[in-house]
Amino acid sequence: MKNLKRILSGIIALTAMMTAAVSCSSSSGSSSSEDSSHYKEEDEVALDIDAEEVKGDTDVDISGTTITWLADYDINPSNNNDRSVALALFEDVYGGKIQFVQTSSDEKFSKLATMILSGDPVDMFPYEWDAVPNGVVKDQYEPLDDYFDIMGINDGLWDDMEDIIDMFEFNGKHYVVPYTLSDPLLITYSRKLMEAEGLDDPYELYEDGEWDWDVFMDMMNTFVSNAADGQTRYGINGWFGQAIVQSTGHTVINYDGTKFENNIDDPEIEKAELLMEEIASKHLYYPDWIGNFPDDESTLFFAMADWALGSSNAKNAEDADLMIVPFPKAPDADENYLCCNFGAKMLIKNSQNGEAVATYLKCERLAATQDEYKEAAKEKRLIVEKTAAGVTKSFITEEQYDALQSYLDPENITPMFDFGYGMGERMYGEGEYTYETRGVMNNLTSALLEGNEAVDSWATLRDSWTGVIDDEVAKFNGYLK
Numbered sequence: 001m002k003n004l005k006r007i008l009s010g011i012i013a014l015t016a017m018m019t020a021a022v023s024c025s026s027s028s029g030s031s032s033s034e035d036s037s038h039y040k041e042e043d044e045v046a047l048d049i050d051a052e053e054v055k056g057d058t059d060v061d062i063s064g065t066t067i068t069w070l071a072d073y074d075i076n077p078s079n080n081n082d083r084s085v086a087l088a089l090f091e092d093v094y095g096g097k098i099q100f101v102q103t104s105s106d107e108k109f110s111k112l113a114t115m116i117l118s119g120d121p122v123d124m125f126p127y128e129w130d131a132v133p134n135g136v137v138k139d140q141y142e143p144l145d146d147y148f149d150i151m152g153i154n155d156g157l158w159d160d161m162e163d164i165i166d167m168f169e170f171n172g173k174h175y176v177v178p179y180t181l182s183d184p185l186l187i188t189y190s191r192k193l194m195e196a197e198g199l200d201d202p203y204e205l206y207e208d209g210e211w212d213w214d215v216f217m218d219m220m221n222t223f224v225s226n227a228a229d230g231q232t233r234y235g236i237n238g239w240f241g242q243a244i245v246q247s248t249g250h251t252v253i254n255y256d257g258t259k260f261e262n263n264i265d266d267p268e269i270e271k272a273e274l275l276m277e278e279i280a281s282k283h284l285y286y287p288d289w290i291g292n293f294p295d296d297e298s299t300l301f302f303a304m305a306d307w308a309l310g311s312s313n314a315k316n317a318e319d320a321d322l323m324i325v326p327f328p329k330a331p332d333a334d335e336n337y338l339c340c341n342f343g344a345k346m347l348i349k350n351s352q353n354g355e356a357v358a359t360y361l362k363c364e365r366l367a368a369t370q371d372e373y374k375e376a377a378k379e380k381r382l383i384v385e386k387t388a389a390g391v392t393k394s395f396i397t398e399e400q401y402d403a404l405q406s407y408l409d410p411e412n413i414t415p416m417f418d419f420g421y422g423m424g425e426r427m428y429g430e431g432e433y434t435y436e437t438r439g440v441m442n443n444l445t446s447a448l449l450e451g452n453e454a455v456d457s458w459a460t461l462r463d464s465w466t467g468v469i470d471d472e473v474a475k476f477n478g479y480l481k
Helices: 002-021 085-092 108-118 145-151 159-167 191-196 202-207 213-225 241-246 267-281 306-315 354-369 371-381 398-407 440-444 458-477
Strands: 066-071 097-102 124-126 180-182 185-190 234-238 253-255 260-262 299-305 322-326 337-339 341-343 345-347 392-394 414-416
Touching (some): 066 108, 066 354, 085 097, 085 354, 085 371, 145 354, 180 354, 185 191, 185 306, 202 213, 213 234, 213 267, 213 299, 241 267, 241 337, 260 458, 267 458, 299 306, 306 322, 306 392, 345 354, 354 371, 440 458
Parallel strands (some): 066 097, 066 124, 337 414
Antiparallel strands (some): 180 341, 185 322, 253 260
């Protein structure tokens, strides 16, 4: 149970970071200005914005409009941070403002429901997996279809995201319109350690199309078997069960636009679950929460979203030469599938500022696609974060940044979304973080890795929860037209 609690605290931290990361604003920085070496009154990376060049024929006049943003993080800069590129565009080109209403991560959904019921003004809310279908059937969100012209979707600005936007279509409407991919599940490793162990560089294998489960397992088995007498080694630490399943390109819940379907019996899902079973049975997985790539050379791979990369670089000596790759491809998959989050914001039910929210989403899309803004975002990200005493807290190398951007390009990789994560607490929820109370999707991606006493095989796990999935699928199918 001690290990489970550590994992839970890590996953909660991951969820919070993933939520904050969908904004380009660095709102997750320290709450004390003494923790930063960058003291400034203006943005460190200035943007040269020509409003007339940015505006298009379908833009509307939202000058002077203030969006009420309810969240557990602020889009506006604070703690000596820069404005995001998107916020700079929204304010300087379109004349909009963001008013932040603060809530906690635990209370934000209840706060949203209360504000909607009481008629308090609220316009925009962070996208999370629970939005579709659960948030939609609770009548919390408005569809964005009527604002596609304002957002530039019909003008080619979102062309490479069209399949992803349609992936989220629910009941004939688009409530989630991702402007970018975010928070990919990455494998961090040390090139120095790989070379010392006589192992190939995973990044080179990925570039050559050879980074798959088989190579991944061979590397971990070799690394662990090479341990000296008295030395304990592990193949991997971190959070990756979901990435194993999604690397198959298959989902636990299928949706064809008219109905949901339980897909737990899919043979490819079974292969992913059996891989987790093998990793656990061979003791390749170190279950305690670390939060960074370990600096003691005891573990070959660290699995986590990119929020942990900067601190992993700082924790390890620079000559560790850390690098990142996506989770390896399933051998039978037709392409590389990415476990990730999505940069998106939700338009709130009964909002009177839909045009302003749509304009803000267009600014996020411009920031994610236009070369001059992408370069500014890169400059911001490459700034080394230090304490006032000059100690490096976090940094990302240019090579890592460029690789990360390539992994977030839908031209290079196919992102995955499983509607099972959006079907409420019974399907995706921590509960008291016991096997019996937490969500089905949580158990399907964790129980076999943990070696839970209640689960002796994939067959046991599958049979224990298929009935619950059937019940939830039937419930949500009842909301469909």
